[in-house]
Amino acid sequence: MLPKSxxxxxxxxxxxxxxxTSRCPYLVLRMDSPVSPQCNFPRNATLVIALAAVLYLVGNxxxxxxxxxxPRFAQTSRQMLQSGDWVVPRFLDIVRTAKPPLxxxxxATAMSLIGDGxxxxxxxxxARLPSTAGIVATLIVLGGALTRWVDRERAFWTVLILxxxxxxxxxxxxxxxxxxxxxxxxTIAQVCLYAILRGRATWPVVMAMSLAIGLGILxxxxxxxxxxxxxxxxxxxxxxxxxxxRVFFPEGARAGRPTHGVAKAIVSLIVIVAVVGxxxxxxxxxxPGFLYSSVSRE
Numbered sequence: 001m002l003p004k005s006x007x008x009x010x011x012x013x014x015x016x017x018x019x020x021t022s023r024c025p026y027l028v029l030r031m032d033s034p035v036s037p038q039c040n041f042p043r044n045a046t047l048v049i050a051l052a053a054v055l056y057l058v059g060n061x062x063x064x065x066x067x068x069x070x071p072r073f074a075q076t077s078r079q080m081l082q083s084g085d086w087v088v089p090r091f092l093d094i095v096r097t098a099k100p101p102l103x104x105x106x107x108a109t110a111m112s113l114i115g116d117g118x119x120x121x122x123x124x125x126x127a128r129l130p131s132t133a134g135i136v137a138t139l140i141v142l143g144g145a146l147t148r149w150v151d152r153e154r155a156f157w158t159v160l161i162l163x164x165x166x167x168x169x170x171x172x173x174x175x176x177x178x179x180x181x182x183x184x185x186x187t188i189a190q191v192c193l194y195a196i197l198r199g200r201a202t203w204p205v206v207m208a209m210s211l212a213i214g215l216g217i218l219x220x221x222x223x224x225x226x227x228x229x230x231x232x233x234x235x236x237x238x239x240x241x242x243x244x245x246r247v248f249f250p251e252g253a254r255a256g257r258p259t260h261g262v263a264k265a266i267v268s269l270i271v272i273v274a275v276v277g278x279x280x281x282x283x284x285x286x287x288p289g290f291l292y293s294s295v296s297r298e
């Protein structure tokens with residue numbers, strides 16, 4: 001028969017075991033192992049991102065462009081480089097209003113560096129390079145941001161799972177399209193939005209979010225604004241349902257009245273207009289009706 005203190009000792013052992021497993025739910029990795037993410041997050045995260053970058057680059061030049069969108073993006077970028085017209089995108093002899101120009105700019109720049117100018121393997125690899133760079137940058141931003149709000153182990157597993165997901169390897173990081181670049185701007189904007197909701201609306205955060213929104217608009221129009229609006233609506237709906245704030249903000253941080261809030265909002269709007277405005281004015285001047293056609297098509 002156990003003494004009276006035995007149940008207390010058993011309960012203490014169970015609590016200790018629960019605490020350990022909550023800190024490390026993946027028991028395959030020991031916390032004292034040299035490959036444990038908690039042991040050295042910068043080294044392990046850097047290794048994962050570097051290996052992912054190599055994986056994303058493998059085969060990009062050897063596999064020809066396929067589907068309908070990859071060749072269209074690549075050809076438009078190549079014509080932009082050859083013609084010297086970096087304002088109005090054109091596919092063959094037709095003005096291409098499907099997307100804003102940032103993806104074409106990135107692809108044309110890559111083609112000027114490593115392309116062959118004839119639609120061969122060099123241009124193929126160059127057309128896909130911006131997507132690879134966008135996904136790698138997204139992993140870096142995500143890993144760096146998460147370490148500020150969660151433990152390093154969760155940040156490591158987030159980077160690992162995202163970098164090895166099928167849609168990233170097979171589509172976002174290896175496609176001659178805009179999605180990989182757009183994901184980078186959306187990630188930055190969402191991270192900054194989360195920081196603002198936690199009451200950290202500093203000038204660097206506001207400026208970074210504004211630049212990301214502007215570049216996101218230059219990548220795929222106002223889609224990035226829709227993503228951020230959906231996030232705010234979802235949080236408002238869950239708050240209306242009575243969900244406690246700690247579900248979304250573990251430290252209980254709430255966004256109070258930001259200092260210089262009006263000034264920051266005005267500056268943010270100015271930054272977005274400064275990023276998008278010059279191209280909008282130029283493209284409408286050289287190709288009237290471009291924006292209307294683009295919006296109505298999308």
